[in-house]
Amino acid sequence: MTPVLFDLLLRSIWETLLMTGASGLISLIAGLPLGLALVATDRGGIAENLWISRLLGAIVNGFRSVPFIILLVALIPVTRLIVGTALGTWAAIVPLAIAATPYYARIAEVSLREVDRGLIEAVRAMGGNRWTIIREVLVPEALPGIVAGFTVTLVTLIGASAMAGAIGAGGLGDLAIRYGYQRFETGVMIAVVIVLIVIVCGIQWLGDRLVARIDHRA
Amino acid sequence: MNSHTNVAPIATLRDAQERPDVVSLIDVRRHFGKTAALDGVSLSVRKGEILGIIGRSGAGKSTLIRCLNGLERPDSGQVLIEGRDITGLSESQLQPLRRKIGMIFQHFNLLSAKTVEENVALPLKIEGLPKAARLQRAAELLDLVGLSEKARAYPSSLSGGQKQRVGIARALAARPALLLSDEATSALDPETTHAILTLLKDINKKLDLTILLITHEMEVVRNIADRVAVIDGGRIVEEGAVWSVFADPRSETTKSLLNTIRPQLPDHIGQSLTQNPVGEAVLSVDLAGPDANAPLFADLSAALPHAFRLIHGGIDHIQEQPVARFFIGVPDPSRLDSVLQFLKGRSARVEVLGYDARPV
Structure with missing residues (x-):
């Protein structure tokens, strides 16, 4: 691999990490409240409201059923509005975050639903309000699942960011297609695959360690 | 309507000769669909007594105990806590009231992500007490239930009996006027059950705490209750001092619940x-x-x-x-x-x- 290609590889790694990290962070900040809202407004939830529950569910399902490559293109006007351009790494973060948020919301929802209802009842019996239940029961008790789910989301985002090359966002996937595949640079292809394996394993390892640290369930 | 939530008047009555009702239910009804979980229950709990409510599963006891802190709302009737009807209160009006009613559960319901002392201190955090005061009170309570050395442990490392002791400490943290026990010993072995019941009895004496417990085990009632009310099909079918109900049960439900604990003809x-x-x-x-x-x-x-x-x-x-x-x-x-x-x-x-x- 030539020094030029090596520089390109480094830049692509940075672009992938930037896209994954930024959109992951946004999906965490937006997806967790969305997951909480899905659980809280559902039947028997702490803020039962079936109309809101159905509406949120429909929106989440709508976004999740559109293939990412189509979302990437369809969201170009939104991206232009937010970032000012529809091209480049920062522009890719918008559709990535919008796709990852409902995905992560569903994962968080599963963990939040698994929280023992008896615990919610116990805190209600202590005189806790909804906010107390969210802060002291739902989030802390579901935290191992919330963290494990975030790990899954990050790995999924690394995969999705490969498609962001379509709008000139760069990244490892883009590098592999343009150099590894279209220019027959087998070395680049192998390097990209190895780097991706290392990144994915690293994220998974960190996530697993964090879950082990915070999980005090039996 | 007078809506003050001060509980002080009761404390001054503590030394009075008469024992006022802490709880009274008047013709409380609650239906789930067509089945009546509570079908006109009237009942009172006097200050400082242990009242046992016994019934088979599905008799309505869980619904009954949850009506007392507003976790369950009756369709009709009155629930008076220290003389104040709580049936019309909103959720946010109920919250300060619930802080003065402790509750313990069959499955303990301890928060797994919090240490033992954090669990015990949680009602005080909800009350808005500063952290140092919370932890000091938690330490006092863990001492009371004999678990001081487990303050920093997580509930998953405790045995069932220890978990229930933490549950009791937590229920007492906010100095409640009433303790509700929802089958608190049903998940425990006989020896541990006995230890927990002894602890409850001690607390009842030491703090002059009113306790209302529901159970399906006559043994529990026999061991610690002063009075017993037998519930069946959402109605109180028999009520009285424990020894007199045991000596002369009138209803068939009571007789059959007593079968396991009284001598039977071989x-x-x-x-x-x-x-x-x-x-x-x-x-x-x-x-x-x-x-x-x-x-x-x-x-x-x-x-x-x-x-x-x-x-x-x-x-x-x-x-x-x-x-x-x-x-x-x-x-x-x-x-x-x-x-x-x-x-x-x-x-x-x-x-x-x-x-x-x-x-x-």
């Missing part, structure tokens, strides 16, 4: 009894209170030598009152009347269960 004898007055007459003899302290059978023996034999039975002591239940046989039916007369003269409740025609 099956093989019961099965061979007929109503045909031939052979040995088999009697049940029930006595309670001061009457049960007299040497009844010695006297019977002296008055009517060789007239009877003991089959089964014993004397239990409930709330320091003797409660006796015996089964005796009268082999010679011609002497039955004089035996009956003698026993009734000693204010025993006697019932001729039947006759065993088999040779003794």
Whole structure:
């Protein structure tokens, strides 16, 4: 691999990490409240409201059923509005975050639903309000699942960011297609695959360690 | 409507002679679909007493206990907590009230992500107490329940009995006026159950804390309750001092709940009894209170030598009152009347269960 290609590889790694990290962070900040809202407004939830529950569910399902490559293109006007351009790494973060948020919301929802209802009842019996239940029961008790789910989301985002090359966002996937595949640079292809394996394993390892640290369930 | 939530007046009444009602239910009804979980329940709990509510699963006890802190809302009727009707209160009006009602649960319901001391301190955090004060109070309570050395442990490392001790400490943290116990010992083994009940009784005495417990085990009621209310099909079918209900149960539900804990006529004898007055007459003899302290059978023996034999039975002591239940046989039916007369003269409740025609 030539020094030029090596520089390109480094830049692509940075672009992938930037896209994954930024959109992951946004999906965490937006997806967790969305997951909480899905659980809280559902039947028997702490803020039962079936109309809101159905509406949120429909929106989440709508976004999740559109293939990412189509979302990437369809969201170009939104991206232009937010970032000012529809091209480049920062522009890719918008559709990535919008796709990852409902995905992560569903994962968080599963963990939040698994929280023992008896615990919610116990805190209600202590005189806790909804906010107390969210802060002291739902989030802390579901935290191992919330963290494990975030790990899954990050790995999924690394995969999705490969498609962001379509709008000139760069990244490892883009590098592999343009150099590894279209220019027959087998070395680049192998390097990209190895780097991706290392990144994915690293994220998974960190996530697993964090879950082990915070999980005090039996 | 007067909506102050001050509980101080009750504290000043503590030393008064009269024991005011902490809780009264007036004709409380709650339906789930077509089934009535509570079908007109009226009940009161007096300051400082332990009231046991016993019933089979599905009898409505869980619904009943949840009506007392507003976790469940009755369709009609009144729920008075320290004289104040809570049925019309909104969720946010109920919250300060719930802080003065502790609750413990069958499955403990400790937060797994919090340490033991954080669990105990949680009601105080909800109350808005500063952290140092919370932890100090938690330490006091863990000392009370004998778990000081586990303050920093997580609940998953505790045994069932220890978890319930934490549950009790947590329920007491905010100095409640009333403790609700929802089958608190049902998930525990007999030995641990006994230890937890002893702890509850101690707390009841030490803090003059009113306790309302629901259970399906008569043993629990027998061990710690002052009064018992039997619930069946959403109605209170029997109510009274524990020793008197045990001595003279009136309803079929109570009798069958007592089966496991009172002496029963052995099956093989019961099965061979007929109503045909031939052979040995088999009697049940029930006595309670001061009457049960007299040497009844010695006297019977002296008055009517060789007239009877003991089959089964014993004397239990409930709330320091003797409660006796015996089964005796009268082999010679011609002497039955004089035996009956003698026993009734000693204010025993006697019932001729039947006759065993088999040779003794």
